[in-house]
Amino acid sequence: xxxxxxxxxxxxxxxxxxxxxxxxxxxxxxxxxxxxxxxxxxxxxxxxxxxxxxxxxxxxxxxxxxxxxxxxxxxxxxxxxxxxxxxxxxxxxxxxxxxxxxxxxxxxxxxxxxxxxx
Amino acid sequence: xxxxxxxxxxxxxxxxxxxxxxxxxxxxxxxxxxxxxxxxxxxxxxxxxxxxxxxxxxxxxxxxxxxxxxxxxxxxxxxxxxxxxxxxxxxxxxxxxxxxxxxxxxxxxx
Numbered sequence: 709x710x711x712x713x714x715x716x717x718x719x720x721x722x723x724x725x726x727x728x729x730x731x732x733x734x735x736x737x738x739x740x741x742x743x744x745x746x747x748x749x750x751x752x753x754x755x756x757x758x759x760x761x762x763x764x765x766x767x768x769x770x771x772x773x774x775x776x777x778x779x780x781x782x783x784x785x786x787x788x789x790x791x792x793x794x795x796x797x798x799x800x801x802x803x804x805x806x807x808x809x810x811x812x813x814x815x816x817x818x819x820x821x822x823x824x825x826x
Numbered sequence: 827x828x829x830x831x832x833x834x835x836x837x838x839x840x841x842x843x844x845x846x847x848x849x850x851x852x853x854x855x856x857x858x859x860x861x862x863x864x865x866x867x868x869x870x871x872x873x874x875x876x877x878x879x880x881x882x883x884x885x886x887x888x889x890x891x892x893x894x895x896x897x898x899x900x901x902x903x904x905x906x907x908x909x910x911x912x913x914x915x916x917x918x919x920x921x922x923x924x925x926x927x928x929x930x931x932x933x934x935x936x
Binding site: 712743745751752753754755758765767769803805808809810811812813814815816817818819 | 829832858859860862864869870871872873874877878881883915917918919923924925926927928929930
């Protein structure tokens, strides 16, 4: 069974940092690209970042470029998102999602909550 | 890019059909056949229901169908069931390795 489990969220002050993790199981992790997608309270989903299976291709939304860094460790079947210079508007549930055909995301985790507040 | 436009809410009685729209532009929905739909029950992981406009992943009931006309994509849920009550989000490829989502639609089964 494919499973994605996020962790690492929490309460952080503006300007602070946080590192999110996503552990995958039930499939060959290294053969898939992954995404981070977030949802602020009361808002829709927002694509944040994409990382290819071999880490050669990395893409970020303009809203996080220069502040967030995505990485992965295929030996540990894990995806990471380093969040720096956090702002109140970064407060959201952060999901990792496996990329599938046609720019769809076929499996998602349940998310980890990031709250940026003083 | 701006988010895709979805109605904030939709509703229907059990057994009825309901259609949720997702409107973009010629740079996203209208320009590519890469529209997906996700079902999201609060507190759970989003679930892929439709990809590439009208394709259903294995295990998704055929009560769920997708279509597109111009810059507007649609998700139709036929034979509504209580468990269909959830938030539904559309997404579309928007070029330059960008993906955009809609604001989400809360579907209520009356």
